[in-house]
Amino acid sequence: MDFLTIIQILDSTVRLATPLLLACLAGLFSERAGIFDIGLEGKMLAAAFLSAAVAAATGSVWLGFLAGVGASITLALIHGLASITFRGDQLISGVAINFLAAGLTVIVGQSWFGLGGRTPSLSGDARFNPLEWPLAETLADIPVAGPLYAELISGHSILVYVALLAVPTSWYILFRTRFGLRLRAVGENPGAVDTAGISVVRLRFTAVIICGLLCGIAGAYLATGLAAGFVKEMTAGRGFIALAALIFAKWRPWHALYACLLFGFLEAIGNRYQSIEFAGFILPVQFMQALPYILTVVILAGFVGKAIPPRAGGAPYVKER
Secondary structure, eight states: OOHHHHHHHHHHHHHHHHHHHHHHHHHHHHHHTTOOOOOHHHHHHHHHHHHHHHHHHHSOHHHHHHHHHHHHHHHHHHHHIIIIISOOOHHHHHHHHHHHHHHHHHHHHHHHHOSTTOOOOOOGGGSOOOBOOTTHHHHTTSTTHHHIIIIIISSBOHHHHHHHHHHHHHHHHHHHSHHHHHHHHHHHOHHHHHHTTOOHHHHHHHHHHHHHHHHHHHHHHIIIIISSSOOTTTTTTHHHHHHHHHHHHTSOHHHHHHHHHHHHHHHHHHHHOSOEEETTEEEOHHHHHHHHHHHHHHHHTTTTOOOOOOTTTTOOOOOOO
8 A cells, every 4th residue: 555545545534534523523512511412313414405405506505504504403403492491302302303304305305306305416616615725736746745735634625624623622612611611510410500500401502502503514514515415314324423433532522533533534444445355355345334333333332441421411400499
């Protein structure tokens, strides 16, 4: 394997890890506030569909982006209404959102475009194009540093850089601000937060909205950045993989970045190498493509060490009178 091939694999890793990272950070904010959300998949799917549909209809990727984020935040508010206001089961609410998004995106897509649930292919200003950094072409021929700069650092869409910047931003908000301290406290001991005169409901709804925002960006990136349009079930379980990465990261932003890059790397390897010889056996293409999902099962089965979620996670808060 030559150096250029390694750079190309790493480039694919960053691209493929971006939606996972955004969804993982979305779940991080929600679960740190005590709201478990397995509806990440549904919010990403709804955002992917509406962003592609509006971008195809208007020719503007930014209008599509706003529509996708709006759809995701709407579903997040529904989840918040069910789990915070009405104190419903958070897992059931998340499952319902996944089913709702999976069904509606196909039905509405067929009604609008008549393409079996797909949207028309996007091009030009209807999708996010790569950003070329200064002197990328000029420096590309320099050994080692040139390909690193021109291929790995430059040439991504703006949402890739947004996702990477979201990691230190999330860390700072959660661990260096008063809001972050209160948000984490709500997930551990909401009664103590309420006793201090701080609204548990407001904090949890804020976390849910942030979750919807990040899921919306992830879905918009899938349909208008990574791909050139929406297809049925295009999230392909990424929301659940993001949850596994969140558990693997033990609810910490920087560890979430490393976990998502690992999943992205496995997907990039699976996409590039359809078969690999190992110990005299040729691993089939299906095994290579299933690597991220196999790792998800391994993580959820608890083989990566004990991960302790926020103590008040999943439980509705009932204010004492």
